[in-house]
Amino acid sequence: MDDVLILNEADLRGAVKIDLAAIDAVEAAFAALAGDGVVMPPVLSMEFAEANGEVDVKTAYLPGFERFAIKVSPGFFDNPKIGLPSLNGLMVVLSAKTGLVEAVLLDNGYLTNVRTAAAGAVAARHLAPSQVRTAGVIGAGVQARLQMQAAHLVRPFEEVWVWAPRAEAAEDCAGWLQETTGAVAHVAQNAEEVVRRSQLVVTTTPAREPVIMADWLHEGLHITCMGSDQHGKNELAARALVDADLYVCDRVSQCEIMGELRAAREAGLMTDRQPPELGQIITGAARGRLTEADVTICDLTGTGAQDTAIANAALDVVTAKGVGQRFSRQ
Amino acid sequence: MDDVLILNEADLRGAVKIDLAAIDAVEAAFAALAGDGVVMPPVLSMEFAEANGEVDVKTAYLPGFERFAIKVSPGFFDNPKIGLPSLNGLMVVLSAKTGLVEAVLLDNGYLTNVRTAAAGAVAARHLAPSQVRTAGVIGAGVQARLQMQAAHLVRPFEEVWVWAPRAEAAEDCAGWLQETTGAVAHVAQNAEEVVRRSQLVVTTTPAREPVIMADWLHEGLHITCMGSDQHGKNELAARALVDADLYVCDRVSQCEIMGELRAAREAGLMTDRQPPELGQIITGAARGRLTEADVTICDLTGTGAQDTAIANAALDVVTAKGVGQRFSRQ
Numbered sequence: 001m002d003d004v005l006i007l008n009e010a011d012l013r014g015a016v017k018i019d020l021a022a023i024d025a026v027e028a029a030f031a032a033l034a035g036d037g038v039v040m041p042p043v044l045s046m047e048f049a050e051a052n053g054e055v056d057v058k059t060a061y062l063p064g065f066e067r068f069a070i071k072v073s074p075g076f077f078d079n080p081k082i083g084l085p086s087l088n089g090l091m092v093v094l095s096a097k098t099g100l101v102e103a104v105l106l107d108n109g110y111l112t113n114v115r116t117a118a119a120g121a122v123a124a125r126h127l128a129p130s131q132v133r134t135a136g137v138i139g140a141g142v143q144a145r146l147q148m149q150a151a152h153l154v155r156p157f158e159e160v161w162v163w164a165p166r167a168e169a170a171e172d173c174a175g176w177l178q179e180t181t182g183a184v185a186h187v188a189q190n191a192e193e194v195v196r197r198s199q200l201v202v203t204t205t206p207a208r209e210p211v212i213m214a215d216w217l218h219e220g221l222h223i224t225c226m227g228s229d230q231h232g233k234n235e236l237a238a239r240a241l242v243d244a245d246l247y248v249c250d251r252v253s254q255c256e257i258m259g260e261l262r263a264a265r266e267a268g269l270m271t272d273r274q275p276p277e278l279g280q281i282i283t284g285a286a287r288g289r290l291t292e293a294d295v296t297i298c299d300l301t302g303t304g305a306q307d308t309a310i311a312n313a314a315l316d317v318v319t320a321k322g323v324g325q326r327f328s329r330q
Numbered sequence: 331m332d333d334v335l336i337l338n339e340a341d342l343r344g345a346v347k348i349d350l351a352a353i354d355a356v357e358a359a360f361a362a363l364a365g366d367g368v369v370m371p372p373v374l375s376m377e378f379a380e381a382n383g384e385v386d387v388k389t390a391y392l393p394g395f396e397r398f399a400i401k402v403s404p405g406f407f408d409n410p411k412i413g414l415p416s417l418n419g420l421m422v423v424l425s426a427k428t429g430l431v432e433a434v435l436l437d438n439g440y441l442t443n444v445r446t447a448a449a450g451a452v453a454a455r456h457l458a459p460s461q462v463r464t465a466g467v468i469g470a471g472v473q474a475r476l477q478m479q480a481a482h483l484v485r486p487f488e489e490v491w492v493w494a495p496r497a498e499a500a501e502d503c504a505g506w507l508q509e510t511t512g513a514v515a516h517v518a519q520n521a522e523e524v525v526r527r528s529q530l531v532v533t534t535t536p537a538r539e540p541v542i543m544a545d546w547l548h549e550g551l552h553i554t555c556m557g558s559d560q561h562g563k564n565e566l567a568a569r570a571l572v573d574a575d576l577y578v579c580d581r582v583s584q585c586e587i588m589g590e591l592r593a594a595r596e597a598g599l600m601t602d603r604q605p606p607e608l609g610q611i612i613t614g615a616a617r618g619r620l621t622e623a624d625v626t627i628c629d630l631t632g633t634g635a636q637d638t639a640i641a642n643a644a645l646d647v648v649t650a651k652g653v654g655q656r657f658s659r660q
Contacts, residue, residue: 046371051426099381101418104336327436
């Protein structure tokens with residue numbers, strides 16, 4: 001009780017992996033989010049125009065979770081010019097019973113990467129066709145890799161297609177995916193080819209104009225968009241949300257501010273619809289995919305609930321293993 | 331650059347005191363708050379009804395300050411029943427240039443106590459009559475002591491009057507104040523006596539009904555209210571804000587939600603006034619006290635700017651002294 005546990009990125013990389021345990025933890029958080037007693041305030045955001053930086057603070061208390069996380073995520077995008085990483089940050093983990101700070105996780109965004117990929121896998125588990133032979137990803141960064149790695153655990157596809165504006169980056173990503181998942185990986189000619197060939201697609205871009213058009217949708221397709229996490233970002237043509245058989249939000253109140261729903265509503269579409277949330281699909285409070293032929297879309301803006309989930313999972317592991325350094329709080 | 335500095339409460343108590351350096355640092359923060367380029371989002375608040383707890387997150391970026399703090403303040407008020415403190419918490423300190431986490435200050439609210447008392451002294455320095463023979467405080471807790479201790483540094487009063495509902499607590503507080511400041515300390519019969527006798531009064535209560543009435547105001551008086559920091563709290567009769575020659579906010583946007591201004595406006599008063607802020611008095615952008623006979627009031631709800639100020643001051647000291655433990659962020 002008198003100690004705070006301090007963990008750094010190496011400790012956390014050793015303890016928390018993209019695996020079914022992480023996916024199950026994030027799934028439980030989404031389920032809790034659909035129930036009563038949740039406390040999830042709006043994201044606290046700061047912009048630093050001069051330094052080309054931003055900081056987000058996310059948090060959520062979820063009934064049934066022993067602890068809750070308050071996550072500080074800075075992104076300062078000129079840092080690479082002076083040899084520093086753009087992203088760093090940490091999670092403060094507090095007891096949900098006493099409010100005492102139990103741990104500080106100096107993860108530099110690693111846990112965010114894991115919980116974001118895990119959320120994609122939760123969406124795939126509950127919304128993608130039951131049989132996915134071919135998966136595809138738009139983008140070739142860290143999340144492109146981790147999203148496909150996580151998705152493969154719940155839909156073990158045989159083939160994966162990658163597209164990104166820089167062909168070399170797409171090649172690298174495809175190589176990594178083939179090695180990591182065992183699926184045969186290809187670089188596509190364009191985003192359209194990725195969508196047309198796949199039953200499961202994930203978009204992982206910072207796009208401000210759609211990278212997927214509505215007329216590329218086809219029977220038996222699920223798309224997860226995880227790039228839009230700020231007002232102004234947009235990966236999917238607004239029309240696609242209307243054309244799909246089902247459009248699902250991680251959190252409606254966030255998607256209408258910073259997700260695909262925001263862009264669609266600004267285009268005058270989806271204005272009279274209150275979409276279901278992923279947690280409601282998980283608990284059965286809302287209906288998911290009805291047939292293998294359905295087209296489904298899941299809009300992930302990233303929630304404090306996922307941070308609380310992964311922080312709890314991380315602390316369970318490191319406490320059991322005795323990893324980290326105890327620091328007197330007095 | 332590769333290290334995060336971790337400091338605990340003992341380190342910080344050793345490094346940061348209620349002194350003119352702390353008061354000057356907080357004054358500089360208020361001055362910056364009156365200028366351009368400030369980023370101070372609304373307080374992020376969470377309530378935990380079942381656990382009788384709350385968590386606030388405050389932050390502010392201030393131009394001219396090397397770093398900014400993100401403060402996490404939990405208060406779980408049933409903790410004493412199980413032998414734990416109600417309050418704990420920490421500040422995360424980030425570089426304003428790169429967003430890198432530089433330090434984690436496990437202060438359990440100590441720095442908040444210091445910066446809150448320092449803000450009271452800043453208000454006294456800029457608003458109280460130049461000669462204060464007698465000061466008074468309503469309340470007898472930690473802030474009652476620290477507010478008077480800090481005020482004495484800028485207005486070295488000879489006499490101090492204390493009132494609190496529990497006579498024993500008031501006696502203890504008076505004894506502590508006499509020992510700490512050297513002023514002759516008395517326990518008053520009631521709050522009215524404190525106000526009538528003093529040129530400088532600070533209210534430090536969690537009151538939800540006024541503890542100071544408007545008809546107690548007299549020539550040559552300054553009152554600082556620092557207890558109201560949440561919607562529903564209220565220390566000063568609404569009429570007093572109108573009757574005073576000058577009413578000043580730490581931040582208008584906060585005072586109208588959680589300060590005395592909120593209560594006054596709900597009572598239908600002050601509705602057409604846009605009060606000046608303390609920072610504007612400091613920089614000269616707004617006029618302060620005009621004569622020694624004026625009645626002035628300052629409403630302090632507590633700002634992230636003060637946290638950023640005290641965190642910078644703390645880090646300057648501990649870095650110079652080599653206090654704290656360095657922890658690899660990788």
